[in-house]
Amino acid sequence: MTEQAATVLGIDIGGTKMAAALVSADGRILTGDRIMTPPGDADEVFAALAELIERVRGDATPLAVGIGSAGPLDQRHGLVSPVNITGWRNFPLVDRVRALVGDVPVTLGVDGHCFALGEFWTGAGRDVGTLLGIVVSTGVGGGLVVDGKAVIGQSGNAAHIGHVVVDLDGEACACGSFGCVEAYASGPRMVARAKRRGWRTAEDVDAAVLAADAADGDELALAAFDDGAQALAAGIVATAVTVDLTTVVIGGGVAKAGSILFDPVQAWVKRLAQLPFVTDLTVEPAQLDNAGLLGAAHQAWSAVA
Numbered sequence: 001m002t003e004q005a006a007t008v009l010g011i012d013i014g015g016t017k018m019a020a021a022l023v024s025a026d027g028r029i030l031t032g033d034r035i036m037t038p039p040g041d042a043d044e045v046f047a048a049l050a051e052l053i054e055r056v057r058g059d060a061t062p063l064a065v066g067i068g069s070a071g072p073l074d075q076r077h078g079l080v081s082p083v084n085i086t087g088w089r090n091f092p093l094v095d096r097v098r099a100l101v102g103d104v105p106v107t108l109g110v111d112g113h114c115f116a117l118g119e120f121w122t123g124a125g126r127d128v129g130t131l132l133g134i135v136v137s138t139g140v141g142g143g144l145v146v147d148g149k150a151v152i153g154q155s156g157n158a159a160h161i162g163h164v165v166v167d168l169d170g171e172a173c174a175c176g177s178f179g180c181v182e183a184y185a186s187g188p189r190m191v192a193r194a195k196r197r198g199w200r201t202a203e204d205v206d207a208a209v210l211a212a213d214a215a216d217g218d219e220l221a222l223a224a225f226d227d228g229a230q231a232l233a234a235g236i237v238a239t240a241v242t243v244d245l246t247t248v249v250i251g252g253g254v255a256k257a258g259s260i261l262f263d264p265v266q267a268w269v270k271r272l273a274q275l276p277f278v279t280d281l282t283v284e285p286a287q288l289d290n291a292g293l294l295g296a297a298h299q300a301w302s303a304v305a
């Protein structure tokens with residue numbers, strides 16, 4: 001009988017996909033798989049996840065399980081209510097997963113925190129101790145790692161950078177406030193902003209089309225990215241001067257625009273970051289396409305360390 005490598009099971013729950021993997025202590029994925037998140041009621045969605053977990057786990061006995069999930073979630077009670085998984089409202093995900101895997105630690109964290117932890121562990125932040133991770137897609141989320149540890153906060157929602165207010169007379173935000181980073185920098189809000197100024201007004205288009213037009217030099221598309229970039233930069237610099245950090249990593253669908261997003265973000269950060277301890281602040285693209293999954297596994301390893 002061969003001895004099994006020590007592993008944890010990482011699970012990443014999103015509105016579009018669910019992924020699971022056995023991950024070693026040095027951050028290698030030994031086996032993993034993903035499925036499309038199915039529609040359905042609470043038990044139907046969990047049945048699909050359970051099948052994925054069993055398939056990935058095979059004969060292995062992971063030491064712990066780490067779950068990263070789209071929010072909102074109630075970390076203390078292990079409940080999740082992902083906005084885009086309508087079948088799960090206050091769903092007891094931690095208890096249900098524990099019932100599958102046996103009596104091992106099961107951790108739960110917000111997907112943005114797991115993204116930051118994954119990039120910190122084996123991605124763009126692996127050589128630094130403090131890192132801000134930002135996910136720019138239909139919303140703007142994130143996570144903060146300070147001195148090697150994820151900043152969780154009282155309710156588990158720390159580093160919600162999308163809702164840092166950056167404009168005192170700003171646009172209304174979905175959260176109920178106004179002038180938030182997300183009100184300028186999310187994909188849908190950049191698209192809406194460009195449309196209000198006359199860009200492709202009659203078409204059903206998304207941020208990928210906006211990015212393509214910006215790359216072709218369309219001034220309205222470029223202006224929308226510049227506004228989003230300025231808002232992101234203001235949120236980044238506010239965070240940087242608060243926690244004294246040097247490295248920011250941005251991922252998510254809108255970050256696939258590459259230099260169309262990163263050039264103006266970097267220019268605005270350079271303009272706004274003036275205190276000597278933040279003038280070297282770097283903003284770079286995520287290196288991993290599964291940072292959330294690896295960050296979830298990192299949480300699990302922390303639970304057994």
Ligand SMILES: [Zn+2]
Nearest residue numbers: 163173175180
């Ligand atoms: Zn907001």
